[in-house]
Each structure stands twice: as C-alpha cells, then as structure tokens.
Amino acid sequence: MSLFTTRQRHLTIPGPVVQTVASLHRPPPTAKPSSFYDIPQTELCLRAEKMIQEQIPSWAANHCFRTYAFGLAIANYAGFDTDQAKVELGFDKEFHFLTCALHEWGMSEEGIKQSKLSLELWGAIRAREWILEQDCDISEARIQPLGEWADLAAEAIARHTIEFRGFSKSVNLQTALLTLGSGQDLMGLSSAFVHADDIKIICERWPRIGYVDGLRALTREEVERKPGCLFEGCWGDFDPGMYNVSCFKGLQGSLSEAPSSKL
Template sequence: MDLTTNKTPPTLPCLACSLVASSARAALTGPIRLVKRERIQYVAKQIYQVPDSINCKRALDMVAQCSPAFLLNHCLRSYAFGLAMSHKVKTTIDKEVYFLGAIMHDLGLTKTYDIGGTFELDGAQAARSFCIDRNISPEKADLIHEMVAHHNSVGIAHKKDSEISLLHFAAGLDVAGFWLNDINPKTLSEVIDNFPRLDFKEGMKQLLNEQIKRKPMSYMKPFIKLGFLKKIDTTPF
C-alpha cells in the first residue's frame, strides 16, 4: 500500500461539489432503505468494547495521556459508530486495526504529535510509528496510517478500504452529523451516553481554528471557509 505523504487542500468549487455529492448520498440512504424495507440493526455496548489486546490498550493509554477528554471521547465514539455502521461497507473489517486507527485518528491535533504539517498527516505518521514500534505488521501499520490520513477526505475515503471508509463515516457522523440515517437511534444515544460529548463542539472548533491559523496549507482550511464550523454547531446531539 502506498502511503499518503501529501494532501493538497481542495479548491473551494471541488470541495463544494464533493460535499454536495456526499450529502446527497447520505440523504438517499433513508428512502432507499425504506423502499427495500431494511432496518438498521441495534448494536449493543459489548460490541464496541475496546478489543482485548495489549496493543489496543496501549494505544488507548497513549491517546488518553496526550489528548483532552473531549477529544479522547470523540475517538471512542468514532470507533463505536464505525462498528454500528459496518453495514455500509462490503467487506469484513479487522476490528483491532479499526480500533487502532479510530483511537489514534486525531493525534495530529494534540501538542505531543503536532509536528507542523496538516494534522491528519502528522497523526498518520505518529500512528504508524506506534504500530511499527510494537511489532504490528507493516501491512496493518500502513492501513492504519491511511485510515488516519484520510479520515477527513471527503469524496475520496468512501472509495478506499473498508476500515478507511468506516472511520470517515464515523468521524463525519460525530463531528458534523453526517450519515444519521445509517445508525440505529438507540445505538447512537447509548454511544453518546457511554462516551459523553464534554463540550466537544467548542473544543473541536478551537482546535481546528488553531490549525488553520498556524498552517496556511492545512487540508481543513477550505472546509472552514465553506462554513464547516457552523455545520459542527448544528450537529443535532
């Protein structure tokens, strides 16, 4: 797998088109499911418990030590939401790989792992290094790198490996309320109860604002110009 080492910010017209297309796909899932008489299955808490592996526990500890509580809980919700939306991908995911990518996907927003690049690539580098240092296979380490690198790649992530797609969907749900039609309402409520938001909206907006002020080539800069912070405010939970 080729590693993503550069992400040029999209132009405003291209980003607007990608966001419209993504929103249209999300909006259509509800009616299509209604016609097919499909129901989104409830996912119980035990399904999204932290995998019982030493590497998952070490990753959780590492993220907890360097992240504010609201950001840690966002990563845990992203893990849970992804498992709850696994019906959106065609292949079975590696649950341990998915947890590692989800729990570490915002490392680049922390002071410890912000090395001056666009945050998702800083985080991808840190996540891959964590994996290699703990003898996780290069193939899995590379996939985790790409999960982190592309978790905010609108119009791109959904075409990639299932773990990458699911993290993109899950983070988008938690940050901006995308894909609400693709999660069972009871599951959504229980995940938020288990991993409280803790003033997440204000915390995330502050982190993103700091990023684009310090990094002119931040991948998120055109998102902010198109009103992404307002979208965060309107998330219905």
C-alpha cells in the same frame, strides 16, 4: 455486478462513501446492546487506548472512541462486517479500533504547535511509527500483518478529512469506516445508518462534553498556524453547523464542563 471494485487483495468502496452506503438500500438499522461497542481486549488495543488518552485532550480522545463505535455500527448496517466481507473487504474489529483510536493524534500539542505538517499528516506519520514500535504478537488468524496495519492506518488517518468531500474515486474499507465514523460524530452525516438508541448509548459511554467547543478552538489554531493546511478547506463546512446536529440534541455539553485540556 458488485458495487465494489477490486484493488489488489481487497475490494474498495466507491466514493463519496456516505452516498455509497445509502445506495445499498438496507433495511433500517436495529438497536444493539452496549456490549456490541466494547473495545477489543487485546494488548495492542489496550495500549492504544491508554496512550491516546495521555496524548490528546479528553474531548478529542472520546471523539476517537465514538468514531470507532459509529464506524462499527455503520459497518454492521452495510454488511461490511460479515464473514464474506472480512475476506473481500478486509474488515477487522481490532484494526478498526486501532485506526480510530489513533486518528486524532495530530491534535496533540506537538502536532498542533510544534509541526508545520497538517495535523492529519502528522498524526498519520506518528500513528504508523507507534504501531511499528509495538512488540505485540500478531496471530495468524488476523487478516493483516502488523506492518500492513501500520501502512493502512496511516493512509486512513491522512485522508479521513478530505474524503468528507468525496475526494477519491474509491477508498479501502478502513479509510471508508474512519471517514464515515468521524463524519457521523462531527455532523451526524450517517445518522440514517445508526439506530437512535445506539447514538445515545455511544454518547453516554464516551461523552461529547467539550467536543464542539474544543474542536472549534483547536481547528482555528491549526488554520492560523498552518496556512494552506488540509483543515483549511473543510473548516467552514462544519463550523458553526456542528453545534446544531439534531441527532446529538441534549448530548453536546460545553468546553467548560470538560476536564482540563492539554492544549
């Protein structure tokens, strides 16, 4: 019997997702060339890359791109990116990048300071609106129409922090990959699924400089401004632990080394 369960068109991933991937008992991950992590050169992805770099601090944008890369590595390790999985689970590299690139839009000044919504919810709503605003042509070869991508991206973004705690019985693939990729970048939660050489390649391509200090300051402001927000329940799980993640030793940097923050 398959580990995965059918939900409408695609199979879903049981939660908690880190434990699910571990239960697959795959061979150790193999090192990949840097080109494996290239951003898809489609108009939609390039627009998303440029836009998010303008909307949020550089350390947060780099976190989004590392989340994409780590999610890609984990998908490959787990076999989620095979031809069969593309049919059964709905894997799509372009959609994966799009969701990851937009997933911290709530860390913008507007999302933190001008809204009472939890940053995940504000970011999910804005990401959905942005995707629907795009006028890029979507070829028939893509798995999902643009409207479905907008909905699925919004759901993944809204849920990615609560799924750290195994909130749901199961999730769709993109919610799983966003949770796995961001959890790896935050606390090294999926280091067993990513080759050490790849961790270094990813962090050199999109530096971690400023990330942990910036995230600490921003999430404190989020919790102070929005009592009962989603981050309030998980903040203590990674701060101060995110400063001492072994797989990122020597790759962290400090906020003072990063370009000026927008916040």
